[in-house]
Amino acid sequence: MAKVRGLKCRECGRPYPADPLHVCEFCFGPLEVDYDYDRLRGTLTRKAIESGPPSIWRYRALLPIEGDPAVGMHCGMTPLVKARNLARALGMREVYVKNDTVNHPSFSFKDRVVAVAITKALEFDFKVVACASTGNLANSVAAHAAEGGLQSFVFMPADLEQGKVIGTLIYSPTLVAVEGNYDEVNRLCSEIADKYRWAFVNINIRPYYAEGSKTFGYEIAEQLGWRTPQHIVVPAAGGSLVIKIWKGLKEFERLGLLSGPCAVRMHLAQAEGCGPIVTAIKENSEIIKPVKPKTIAKSLAIGNPADGYYAYKVVKGSGGHGEHASDDEIVEGMKLLASTEGIFAETAGGVTVAAAKRLIEQGRIPRDESLVLCITGNGLKTQEAVAPTLKVSLQIKPTLRSFDESMTSHGIEVTPRNLS
Amino acid sequence: MPKRMVTLIFPQTLVTEPVIYRLSRQFKIIPNVRRARVTEKAGEVMLELEGEEEELNRGIAYLNTLGIRVEPTQGKGH
Numbered sequence: 001m002a003k004v005r006g007l008k009c010r011e012c013g014r015p016y017p018a019d020p021l022h023v024c025e026f027c028f029g030p031l032e033v034d035y036d037y038d039r040l041r042g043t044l045t046r047k048a049i050e051s052g053p054p055s056i057w058r059y060r061a062l063l064p065i066e067g068d069p070a071v072g073m074h075c076g077m078t079p080l081v082k083a084r085n086l087a088r089a090l091g092m093r094e095v096y097v098k099n100d101t102v103n104h105p106s107f108s109f110k111d112r113v114v115a116v117a118i119t120k121a122l123e124f125d126f127k128v129v130a131c132a133s134t135g136n137l138a139n140s141v142a143a144h145a146a147e148g149g150l151q152s153f154v155f156m157p158a159d160l161e162q163g164k165v166i167g168t169l170i171y172s173p174t175l176v177a178v179e180g181n182y183d184e185v186n187r188l189c190s191e192i193a194d195k196y197r198w199a200f201v202n203i204n205i206r207p208y209y210a211e212g213s214k215t216f217g218y219e220i221a222e223q224l225g226w227r228t229p230q231h232i233v234v235p236a237a238g239g240s241l242v243i244k245i246w247k248g249l250k251e252f253e254r255l256g257l258l259s260g261p262c263a264v265r266m267h268l269a270q271a272e273g274c275g276p277i278v279t280a281i282k283e284n285s286e287i288i289k290p291v292k293p294k295t296i297a298k299s300l301a302i303g304n305p306a307d308g309y310y311a312y313k314v315v316k317g318s319g320g321h322g323e324h325a326s327d328d329e330i331v332e333g334m335k336l337l338a339s340t341e342g343i344f345a346e347t348a349g350g351v352t353v354a355a356a357k358r359l360i361e362q363g364r365i366p367r368d369e370s371l372v373l374c375i376t377g378n379g380l381k382t383q384e385a386v387a388p389t390l391k392v393s394l395q396i397k398p399t400l401r402s403f404d405e406s407m408t409s410h411g412i413e414v415t416p417r418n419l420s
Numbered sequence: 421m422p423k424r425m426v427t428l429i430f431p432q433t434l435v436t437e438p439v440i441y442r443l444s445r446q447f448k449i450i451p452n453v454r455r456a457r458v459t460e461k462a463g464e465v466m467l468e469l470e471g472e473e474e475e476l477n478r479g480i481a482y483l484n485t486l487g488i489r490v491e492p493t494q495g496k497g498h
Contacts, residue, residue: 011455028425028454028466028493187492287462289429290489304491 004064007207008034010310018064020124020199022206030307031207033064041255046226049257056112056215062251063116063215064208070122071147072115074104076215080223080372085340086353090360094370096229097337098220100377101345106143106167107378108136108299108346109241113212114201118144120208121199127151128198132189134182134237134299135164136346136377141201142171153198155185160298163381181293183304202238210240210307217248220372226257228264230369231320233356235269235348235376236277237302239311242266245374246314267365268315268322269355271295271330277308278322278355281315288312296327296385297347299377321364325354331386333357334379344379352376423470426480429489430463439486440465447479448472466493 007016011029022031044061052058056076057069079099087095100109114137121129130153131141138154145152152173156164157180168175178185193200201209221228228249234242246266253262270278273295280288288308293301305311315322325333333353338344345353352373359365379386394410396402407414430439435458440451449471456465469476480490 023425023493026454028468183491190492283461285459285461287429287457287459287464289462290491 003036003039003061004066005034005036007031020126020204022204033207033211035062035064037251037254044255044257046222046257049222056115056212059215059218062218062248064211065116065119066123069115070119071144072105072111072118075111075115076103077219078103080220081341081343083341083373086337089336089340090357091367092360092365092371093368094229096220096224096370096372097341097343098216098372098374099343100216101343101349101375101379105147106136106139107381108140109213109216109374109376110136110140111144112215113137113209114140114144116212117141117199117201117205117209118148118150120205121150121201122148124199124205126197126199128153128196129201130154130189130192130198131201132156132182132186132203134301135160135168135381136299137202138168138173138175139164139381142168142173142175145173146171155189155192157182157185157298157301161382161384163383164298167381182302183290183293186302186304210244213241213244214248214251216241216374217245218252220245221249221252221258224372225259226252227259228262229372230263231265231267231365231371232374233267233269233352233359233365233371234374235297235300235352235355236311237300237305237348239277239305239307239309241374241376242268243307243310243314246318264318265320265365266315266318267320267355267359268311269352270322270324271297271300271351272324272326273297274301274303275322275324276303277305277311278324280308280312281322286312295330296382297325297330297351298382299346299348300351321359323355323358323362325351325358329354329357331389334386335389337375338379343375345375346377346379346382347385348377349375349379350385421470422473422476423468424476425466425468425493427491427493428463428465428467428483429491430458430465431487432461434486434488435463439483439488440467443479443483446482448475449479 009024009029012027054077081097083095128151158177193203274293290304330350333350452468
């Protein structure tokens with residue numbers, strides 16, 4: 001199925017073959033996959049998608065692989081939770097949580113992009129895969145490389161959370177802890193990618209890898225009954241996810257798969273300590289000024305976002321906005337999501353909830369409109385962020401009397417069952 | 421000679437200065453601009469720098485001292 005024409009420069013439009021390339025050699029613009037949508041129109045139907053597997057591969061016609069998927073057979077189709085309790089807490093009528101804390105196999109949305117990237121790396125006959133990562137990508141690359149029988153190298157900042165480190169090492173990659181921040185790790189990886197013939201999923205395989213994020217948007221639309229919500233809040237690190245969710249929804253619209261137009265406002269969430277794209281949105285500046293990250297949301301700590309400009313354009317073009325979240329608000333956001341919906345998200349989820357709260361309070365997300373929150377990673381990976389704020393509720397001696405006394409002293413009221 | 425793809429991010433105060441001209445005059449570096457964007461608030465130029473490694477490092481250090489961010493270009497759009 002020749003659905004992929006090749007690659008195309010996002011800036012100058014110059015075509016390239018579908019090879020492991022990522023930068024236009026003329027204007028240095030990023031390359032992206034160019035599809036033949038006319039070939040897909042009419043053949044790609046709702047029924048065809050619904051009869052596919054309960055994974056991202058039900059959308060394989062819109063993903064840049066040539067053969068069968070090689071890894072990640074259970075990735076995607078995560079729950080879209082109607083979050084009634086959270087909606088009440090936020091003063092909203094209709095809130096949904098797209099819950100990638102339970103994505104397979106490594107509990108973050110990165111499994112979507114990596115499943116596509118590793119399949120593509122195998123198609124290109126690479127023997128080694130690698131990545132620069134803030135943690136979630138490392139987990140996912142190591143897991144999928146193990147499944148695909150590939151050697152893997154993952155490069156991470158040395159100060160990452162223990163959960164991210166253990167969640168990578170268990171798959172037996174070569175983990176390289178770099179004494180620097182993510183932007184320095186990424187810079188090093190660019191040099192390594194020039195020297196070795198490796199598939200760096202977020203460097204030379206990036207055009208293919210990034211396409212996996214479209215499935216986040218496809219699933220939102222399909223799970224809402226083939227329609228888009230009025231607002232989506234997306235966390236941003238490099239800025240790719242919001243672009244690809246938007247692209248996925250526009251593709252569905254173009255192929256006639258949506259009931260009605262794609263009329264969604266895309267909003268961006270970043271931490272105050274690392275929010276260069278949101279700052280640009282607030283300042284109406286198309287130039288993203290890099291920052292030195294300082295936030296507990298380490299998975300979002302990319303100070304020089306590769307896709308920042310395009311993320312800015314998507315948010316502005318859709319009529320959305322952006323908001324920052326302080327470290328305290330991030331923790332409160334994590335707790336609010338957990339205590340209202342039973343969903344333990346990592347710090348990025350706290351950023352999303354906190355930024356959404358600000359946007360609602362500002363009236364940018366009207367309370368009577370529908371909202372989807374993109375929750376992209378599991379809280380068990382970043383326990384350090386909330387551990388200092390959580391305490392054992394009651395500590396007692398192993399007697400009923402001690403329990404009752406403790407309940408009374410803490411003002412906890414419960415009704416004993418009637419024994420008569 | 422080695423080449424580097426870089427993005428220069430200029431603060432507002434330097435947008436009107438001929439910084440790339442000075443870079444090529446003061447160091448043995450050949451700049452080749454591929455794309456650029458200048459707004460009221462900042463400037464962003466994507467270019468290729470060609471020169472010996474040591475000269476490239478010195479030139480980039482010079483730009484940094486002026487207050488210009490030099491970042492590796494990885495298909496960054498604008």
